[in-house]
Amino acid sequence: xxxxxxxxxxxxxxxxxxxxxxxxxxxxxxxxxxxxxxxxxxxxxxxxxxxxxxxxxxxxxxxxxxxxxxxxxxxxxxxxxxxxxxxxxxxxxxxxxxxxxxxxxxxxxxxxxxxxxxxxxxxxxxxxxxxxxxxxxxxxxxxxxxxxxxxxxxxxxxxxxxxxxxxxxxxxxxxxxxxxxxxxxxxxxxxxxxxxxxxxxxxxxxxxxx
Amino acid sequence: xxxxxxxxxxxxxxxxxxxxxxxxxxxxxxxxxxxxxxxxxxxxxxxxxxxxxxxxxxxxxxxxxxxxxxxxxxxxxxxxxxxxxxxxxxxxxxxxxxxxxxxxxxxxxxxxxxxxxxxxxxxxxxxxxxxxxxxxxxxxxxxxxxxxxxxxxxxxxxxxxxxxxxxxxxxxxxxxxxxxx
Numbered sequence: 112x113x114x115x116x117x118x119x120x121x122x123x124x125x126x127x128x129x130x131x132x133x134x135x136x137x138x139x140x141x142x143x144x145x146x147x148x149x150x151x152x153x154x155x156x157x158x159x160x161x162x163x164x165x166x167x168x169x170x171x172x173x174x175x176x177x178x179x180x181x182x183x184x185x186x187x188x189x190x191x192x193x194x195x196x197x198x199x200x201x202x203x204x205x206x207x208x209x210x211x212x213x214x215x216x217x218x219x220x221x222x223x224x225x226x227x228x229x230x231x232x233x234x235x236x237x238x239x240x241x242x243x244x245x246x247x248x249x250x251x252x253x254x255x256x257x258x259x260x261x262x263x264x265x266x267x268x269x270x271x272x273x274x275x276x277x278x279x280x281x282x283x284x285x286x287x288x289x290x291x292x293x294x295x296x297x298x299x300x301x302x303x304x305x306x307x308x309x310x311x312x313x314x315x316x317x318x319x320x321x
Numbered sequence: 322x323x324x325x326x327x328x329x330x331x332x333x334x335x336x337x338x339x340x341x342x343x344x345x346x347x348x349x350x351x352x353x354x355x356x357x358x359x360x361x362x363x364x365x366x367x368x369x370x371x372x373x374x375x376x377x378x379x380x381x382x383x384x385x386x387x388x389x390x391x392x393x394x395x396x397x398x399x400x401x402x403x404x405x406x407x408x409x410x411x412x413x414x415x416x417x418x419x420x421x422x423x424x425x426x427x428x429x430x431x432x433x434x435x436x437x438x439x440x441x442x443x444x445x446x447x448x449x450x451x452x453x454x455x456x457x458x459x460x461x462x463x464x465x466x467x468x469x470x471x472x473x474x475x476x477x478x479x480x481x482x483x484x485x486x487x488x489x490x491x492x493x494x495x496x497x498x499x500x501x502x
Contacts, residue, residue: 119482119488119489122485150493153496156500157496158492160441160445161464163438164438164442165442167362170364174351174354177354177372178343178350184376
């Protein structure tokens with residue numbers, strides 16, 4: 112029996128939880144060891160003191176009222192997790208609801224048409240935007256590539272004596288630009304102003320220019 | 322209560338029978354209260370924790386697998402909640418003068434005997450309170466609940482050898498404390 116086992120066995124000895132053989136063995140060791148005797152004395156003192164202590168006070172009817180108070184607390188707090196609704200299922204349900212709501216919001220947002228809003232201010236702005244858009248579309252058509260504007264400009268520039276067809280300033284501008292060096296309508300349009308472009312197109316539409 | 326009986330009550334509760342839960346509470350309320358009270362001297366705090374133990378059981382019984390006995394399971398909850406509370410607060414039991422006088426007056430013993438016993442009781446409580454957590458819970462379960470080491474080992478998930486060592490050192494420390502007082 113080592114020291115640790117002996118110490119543990121001392122408590123069993125005091126509590127009377129050992130066999131006769133073990134008891135004899137310990138008593139033999141006790142006679143030989145004053146230190147062991149001191150430890151035994153300490154253990155006996157503790158158990159003796161513990162036996163003499165008074166129980167803690169508990170209010171009257173505490174245990175009688177315990178269950179009703181507990182039930183009231185459970186009912187008021189709804190503290191019970193539903194049996195067939197475990198935590199993972201609750202999380203899954205919550206996330207599903209959130210997903211459905213999010214999808215519904217996206218669908219509603221996408222199907223929502225601003226034109227349906229009939230406020231006067233919105234209509235006014237909308238009309239203005241439409242006018243602007245039409246104007247841009249018109250200009251785009253006017254100056255669209257491959258409309259023949261470069262060809263017309265070349266004719267104007269070459270027919271410098273055709274004073275009736277073009278204004279002299281336009282002819283001069285086109286000569287300065289040297290339109291023969293341009294490769295496309297788009298290239299020319301990027302270098303001349305809108306007014307010149309319209310004039311060139313006007314010339315293109317005149318029978319004398321064709 | 323034997324294990325099959327406990328399991329039947331737990332099964333009934335899980336099937337929706339609240340009375341089965343009440344039966345478990347009635348059978349264990351005092352034991353749980355005293356385990357908690359040995360570790361936490363104040364009655365109101367001990368009462369609150371005891372209720373929390375049973376509420377925790379109410380919430381978690383559906384996950385009780387029956388691998389251990391019900392009392393092992395609920396004792397473990399009681400020990401853990403008590404230790405949590407001890408960590409949260411530093412408990413120093415205080416008696417008001419009014420309480421002392423009331424207790425002395427309501428006793429049949431001589432006032433001096435009551436006072437001496439009160440003093441001893443307080444010294445023991447102080448000594449237990451000063452024990453390290455592990456020794457304290459082993460001491461409460463072994464001395465006050467008189468549980469066999471094998472049962473305590475199941476509750477605390479530890480070895481019997483370790484428990485015996487802890488119990489010995491707990492008793493020894495209490496003894497040293499009492500000698501020095």
